[in-house]
Amino acid sequence: MHGFVYTRVMAEDNKDLKRALEDLGFSDKESSVYLAxxxxxxxxxxxxxxxxxxxxxxxxDILANLAVKGLINVSGKxxxxxYMAESPERLVPLLKEQFDRSARNIKLAxxxxxxLKSIQRTGDRPQVRFYEGKEGLIQVYEDTLTSxxxxxxxxxxxxxxxxxxxxxxEYYKRRSRKNIxxxxxxxxxxxxxxxxxxxxxxxxxIAFVPVENxxxxxxxxxxxxxxxxxxxxxxxGIIIESKEIADAMKKIYExxxxxxxxxxxxxxx
Numbered sequence: 111m112h113g114f115v116y117t118r119v120m121a122e123d124n125k126d127l128k129r130a131l132e133d134l135g136f137s138d139k140e141s142s143v144y145l146a147x148x149x150x151x152x153x154x155x156x157x158x159x160x161x162x163x164x165x166x167x168x169x170x171d172i173l174a175n176l177a178v179k180g181l182i183n184v185s186g187k188x189x190x191x192x193y194m195a196e197s198p199e200r201l202v203p204l205l206k207e208q209f210d211r212s213a214r215n216i217k218l219a220x221x222x223x224x225x226l227k228s229i230q231r232t233g234d235r236p237q238v239r240f241y242e243g244k245e246g247l248i249q250v251y252e253d254t255l256t257s258x259x260x261x262x263x264x265x266x267x268x269x270x271x272x273x274x275x276x277x278x279x280e281y282y283k284r285r286s287r288k289n290i291x292x293x294x295x296x297x298x299x300x301x302x303x304x305x306x307x308x309x310x311x312x313x314x315x316i317a318f319v320p321v322e323n324x325x326x327x328x329x330x331x332x333x334x335x336x337x338x339x340x341x342x343x344x345x346x347g348i349i350i351e352s353k354e355i356a357d358a359m360k361k362i363y364e365x366x367x368x369x370x371x372x373x374x375x376x377x378x379x
Contacts, residue, residue, distance in 0.1 A: 134205065139164055143172045144195065147182060152194040179204055224256060236352030243345050244274065250338050250347030251281060255288055257333035262363045263294040264326040267302045269342035282312040289313070295370040297321035298377070317370035318377070332359045 124145055131141040139162070146162040147153065153161075159169035173193055176182045181204065182195050241249045247270075254261055271278055285292070291313040296302045298318040306316050328341035335356045339348040350356075 134201065135208070139168060139172050140175060143169065144176060144181060147193060147195045148198070152192050154190070154192055158193060224258065236350055236355055238351075239349045241347035241349075246347045247340055247342070247345065248274065248277060250340055250349055253336070253349055254331050254333060254338060255285060255290065257290050259333060261290065261292040262332040262360060262367075263292055264330045264366075265294045266297050266299070266326045266329065267305050268299050269327060270329065270340070271301060273342055282308070286311065286313045291315070293317070293367060295319060295324075295326070295366060297325050317367060318374045319370050320373065320377070332356060332363055
């Protein structure tokens with residue numbers, strides 16, 4: 111009776127350990143084989159496969175995978191080849207190696223995504239994406255950080271700063287670190303004047319226009335082949351991706367910029 115209880119407890123423990131290993135990235139069969147080998151201490155493919163309840167051919171493949179990961183070692187030659195589990199402490203450096211590899215892969219992905227997007231065939235029709243709520247507004251601004259050229263903007267600085275006061279100072283720093291500059295036509299408000307003090311370090315050039323005549327809502331950013339629209343009243347972000355539309359908006363912007371500079375110079379003593 112006591113032996114039966116002990117066996118039942120062991121089985122429950124093994125289930126928990128199996129789930130834990132799968133949470134760490136092991137496959138179902140890898141978990142079974144690794145636990146079987148830990149319990150056996152060492153064994154042949156036939157012995158391990160029988161205990162793990164898998165077929166012998168699959169056992170060879172799984173053991174080979176575990177050996178590559180450095181979790182087991184192999185001694186002898188077929189047909190008397192034996193496998194022995196390394197200490198479970200090997201799991202920690204293995205996971206650290208995987209984490210470091212993932213971090214490197216993320217950096218590589220970030221590096222090559224713009225190039226991959228540049229060759230993506232999207233057809234002739236413009237792509238329009240909608241993003242809702244504060245999180246959606248953050249997403250459209252994050253997209254501007256992919257720009258390969260200076261951003262052109264119509265912006266009322268007060269609205270975004272009131273809605274997301276902690277996001278924008280850090281956003282400006284990250285944009286500057288990416289060496290993405292911006293030209294902005296901005297209503298002359300107290301906050302706009304205050305923010306202009308940081309123009310140099312935040313790679314920004316501002317042309318102020320009279321707030322009573324020009325209060326931009328929503329904000330519009332034009333960059334690459336995209337037009338980003340951020341509606342702070344409706345909490346809605348929109349990205350239109352079209353070479354033709356972006357090109358037209360850039361030309362209109364240049365006309366607006368020339369007039370905005372004239373108004374700015376006229377109003378400055």
